[in-house]
Amino acid sequence: xNGFFAFLKKEFFELSRSGKLMILSFLFILxxxxxxxxxxxxxxxxxxxxxxxxxxxxxxxxxxxTAMDSWLQFVKNIPMAMIxxxxxxxxxxxxxxxxxxxxxIITKGLSRNSIVISKxxxxxxxxxxxxxxxxxxxxxxxxxxxxxxxxxNIAFMAFCWWIMGIFLICVLTxxxxxxxxxxxVMAGVGGVYAVMYILGMxxxxxxxxxxxxxxxSSLMTAQNKPSEYSTAIIITIALSVLSMLVxxxxxxxxxx
Amino acid sequence: xxxxxxxxxxxxxxxxxxxxxxxxxxxxxxxxxxxxxxGAGKTTTMKSxxxxxxxxxxxxxxxxxxxxxxxxxxxxxxxxxxxxxEFYSYMTACEYLRLCGDVTGMKSSDIKTRSDELLELVGLAxxxxxxxxxxxxxxxxxxxxxxxxxxxxxxxxxxxxxxLDPVGRKEILDILSAAKEQSxxxxxxxxxxxxxxxxxxxxxxxxxxxxISGTIDEIKHMRSEPDIExxxxxxxxxxxxxxxxxSAEMQEGKLIFKNASDNQAEQxxxxxxxxxxxxxxxxxxxPNLEDLFMEVIGK
Numbered sequence: 001x002n003g004f005f006a007f008l009k010k011e012f013f014e015l016s017r018s019g020k021l022m023i024l025s026f027l028f029i030l031x032x033x034x035x036x037x038x039x040x041x042x043x044x045x046x047x048x049x050x051x052x053x054x055x056x057x058x059x060x061x062x063x064x065x066t067a068m069d070s071w072l073q074f075v076k077n078i079p080m081a082m083i084x085x086x087x088x089x090x091x092x093x094x095x096x097x098x099x100x101x102x103x104x105i106i107t108k109g110l111s112r113n114s115i116v117i118s119k120x121x122x123x124x125x126x127x128x129x130x131x132x133x134x135x136x137x138x139x140x141x142x143x144x145x146x147x148x149x150x151x152x153n154i155a156f157m158a159f160c161w162w163i164m165g166i167f168l169i170c171v172l173t174x175x176x177x178x179x180x181x182x183x184x185v186m187a188g189v190g191g192v193y194a195v196m197y198i199l200g201m202x203x204x205x206x207x208x209x210x211x212x213x214x215x216x217s218s219l220m221t222a223q224n225k226p227s228e229y230s231t232a233i234i235i236t237i238a239l240s241v242l243s244m245l246v247x248x249x250x251x252x253x254x255x256x
Numbered sequence: 257x258x259x260x261x262x263x264x265x266x267x268x269x270x271x272x273x274x275x276x277x278x279x280x281x282x283x284x285x286x287x288x289x290x291x292x293x294x295g296a297g298k299t300t301t302m303k304s305x306x307x308x309x310x311x312x313x314x315x316x317x318x319x320x321x322x323x324x325x326x327x328x329x330x331x332x333x334x335x336x337x338x339x340x341x342e343f344y345s346y347m348t349a350c351e352y353l354r355l356c357g358d359v360t361g362m363k364s365s366d367i368k369t370r371s372d373e374l375l376e377l378v379g380l381a382x383x384x385x386x387x388x389x390x391x392x393x394x395x396x397x398x399x400x401x402x403x404x405x406x407x408x409x410x411x412x413x414x415x416x417x418x419x420l421d422p423v424g425r426k427e428i429l430d431i432l433s434a435a436k437e438q439s440x441x442x443x444x445x446x447x448x449x450x451x452x453x454x455x456x457x458x459x460x461x462x463x464x465x466x467x468i469s470g471t472i473d474e475i476k477h478m479r480s481e482p483d484i485e486x487x488x489x490x491x492x493x494x495x496x497x498x499x500x501x502x503s504a505e506m507q508e509g510k511l512i513f514k515n516a517s518d519n520q521a522e523q524x525x526x527x528x529x530x531x532x533x534x535x536x537x538x539x540x541x542x543p544n545l546e547d548l549f550m551e552v553i554g555k
Contacts, residue, residue: 006358010344017346100342104402107306107336109328110359252326256308 032137093176265314289455335403393424
């Protein structure tokens with residue numbers, strides 16, 4: 001266990017020294033502020049463009065912005081923050097494999113499981129804190145300007161996005177176990193998402209796919225009930241655990 | 257007691273046999289020179305010892321414990337310096353040694369004393385910058401320090417001097433000699449003068465086979481007699497000498513008598529004296545590892 005905590009400490013140290021922590025904190029805070037801010041200034045922007053619209057025959061009436069608009073911005077922006085974070089972490093394993101920085105540590109007796117798990121833990125903690133910040137700031141400002149109670153299932157909707165982040169981190173860990181470069185890892189993660197997206201277009205199967213839990217607007221407007229998401233959530237969690245479990249033996253066999 | 261034993265180790269990559277029936281052992285408190293050309297299989301042997309490569313057959317034991325591929329348990333006895341050591345560039349030397357100490361489960365106070373001691377030994381005690389700005393030689397020295405942090409019984413260095421300038425090489429050799437007091441050292445190289453300077457045991461790997469192994473004295477005595485080189489003033493006299501001594505070889509204006517005994521040296525000298533053959537130089541060469549190496553690999 002000593003080795004695991006030592007390596008975990010190194011990972012957090014790296015996050016801070018490499019500047020990733022600063023960039024990600026900035027990004028999550030920025031999106032947190034932007035979500036209500038964009039909603040707030042939308043009427044003003046439309047007012048400014050009213051003349052242009054008028055010349056095209058479009059007349060803009062009075063626009064009422066509610067908490068719903070702020071949360072719709074949230075579900076639009078959080079995937080961008082997630083993608084940036086995944087790109088930043090896509091080289092966390094492959095960079096070390098290609099440089100050979102694992103070799104001195106592994107030859108000191110540190111188990112490969114400790115490496116995989118500590119890296120995954122750091123990614124999950126980073127995502128959780130970043131996501132928490134973004135959600136908290138959006139929630140706070142939205143409550144200040146409008147009334148959050150008009151939006152349904154906010155906490156559950158956020159939980160779904162958080163789970164999706166963890167799922168993609170686990171997929172990233174799996175692809176890192178056998179890929180040689182960060183573009184390969186990103187292609188793998190992107191490929192998995194694309195396959196789920198395409199499968200989701202075909203009938204009933206979409207309710208069993210992890211992508212189904214990102215159907216946030218139906219949740220917020222209460223068209224869907226949280227219980228309808230339970231199967232997809234269980235499947236997402238199961239696939240996350242499976243990705244982690246499969247990545248361990250592959251990492252063991254990887255030649256350094 | 258032997259710290260490391262390799263017994264009939266074989267390994268192939270595809271069709272290529274990289275190691276064939278490799279057997280040797282490294283005793284306690286010795287500097288073991290592991291010699292071979294580039295591509296002879298030195299790194300493969302070392303990585304097999306570290307459990308980083310799966311061997312096809314044979315057995316490797318370290319301090320009596322069997323090495324298993326993928327498991328790193330026997331590595332607790334080993335400190336390893338790779339040929340091109342790479343560390344976390346955002347750390348300082350001191351921070352890196354702390355990470356290594358923590359990974360091996362050393363006590364915090366022990367890591368502090370040991371790091372100070374080792375940074376002093378490798379000449380990095382006053383280096384407060386991050387590893388990012390380190391030269392190749394500095395990285396090699398830090399590599400030795402990290403390898404020795406947990407007082408391993410065996411220090412494995414993969415060509416630690418190959419890419420260094422003469423000053424850097426001498427420094428590394430001095431550090432390895434000092435390390436012998438606490439650990440056995442297995443060090444691979446193709447620089448034979450380095451081996452002659454510090455090693456007391458050697459093994460020569462050629463095409464995946466151990467062709468010679470033993471103490472440095474044993475090996476040097478394998479070629480008991482030195483070579484003689486005779487430089488003639490008049491090259492036309494060479495044929496006379498070769499006629500009298502058919503073992504002589506003509507090479508670049510000189511005659512070479514391989515493995516010449518004292519008696520033979522005397523005969524050659526008296527022959528040139530009696531025949532009035534004018535000579536420029538008569539030299540006897542003590543055999544060195546390079547001669548032996550060339551002889552063994554047939555060059």
